Amino acid sequence: MRGAEFASLKAFFAVAQERNFSRAAQSLGVSPSALSQTIKALEEGLGVRLLNRTTRSVSTTAAGGRLFDRLEVIFSDLDGALEELNQYRDTPTGKLRISAPQVAMLHFIQPILPAFQLAYPNIELELTTDDSTADIVAQGYDAAIRLGEFIEQDMIALKLSEPLTQVAVASPKYLKQRGIPETPIELLQHSCVNWRRSGEAGLYKWRFLNGDTPFELSVKGSLVVSDCAVALQSAIDGLGITVWIREWIKAELGSGKLVPLLEQWSTPFPSFYLYYPSNKQMSSALQAFITALRSPC
Known part of the structure; x- marks a missing residue:
């Protein structure tokens, strides 16, 4: 196989995986128009249509789906073979894509970044702040942080x-x-700062406990945000009531900037986890990242 053919197959795989030419082009470092021409030339060379394209979506044809499945195995084996070479290097190398909601990015990842970047200069770390619950495999991430x-x-x-x-x-x-x-x-009579998770139409419902019985409440207010940090700052600025993780606002509570409310109704909040596909070999870069996350600062 010539280099150009291999590059074309990688290009097709990226588009089929992302189901979007713009995102695939960004991941490959080329323009969408150049990527489109590459796919067109590949299809003409093979004599088979691989992708169905509309102005809003991209999907594989039957032939394209079959090719994608085969390439997924081949490229995974190739990545594994290259990853095995890391044991002969002094430090891990490679690209690592991590997705996490903003609160996790601020409280788990940001504190370890300086030491991690210093210790592993050959790891290209791409961090995406995403509060949605998107499929990390489909999005091409190596791992993500989410609530359990x-x-x-x-x-x-x-x-x-x-x-x-x-x-x-x-x-x-x-x-x-x-x-x-x-x-x-009584919150229904107050101005509450609401939060909408990315990719969801409805607002986040506040959770409380009545004895041992959990329940949810849809609160009202004139301010809706998609950024949790904005909701917190808005509460500090006196714009309304919001909810936050108690353990992460000790300074604001201790200084009196914020006052805790309805404490007897407060509900446990699920643990955060880092997770990755069980059918994918863990790279040395991801191993190093997990070690850094789980080590005390």
């Missing part, structure tokens, strides 16, 4: 935190103006 309740069954998951606590909070300024809610139902 959102992890698929066919994944290997490593716990990063003990169960946390979600608590409602507001600033002293807001509470002085609007009063302190004594029960969750």
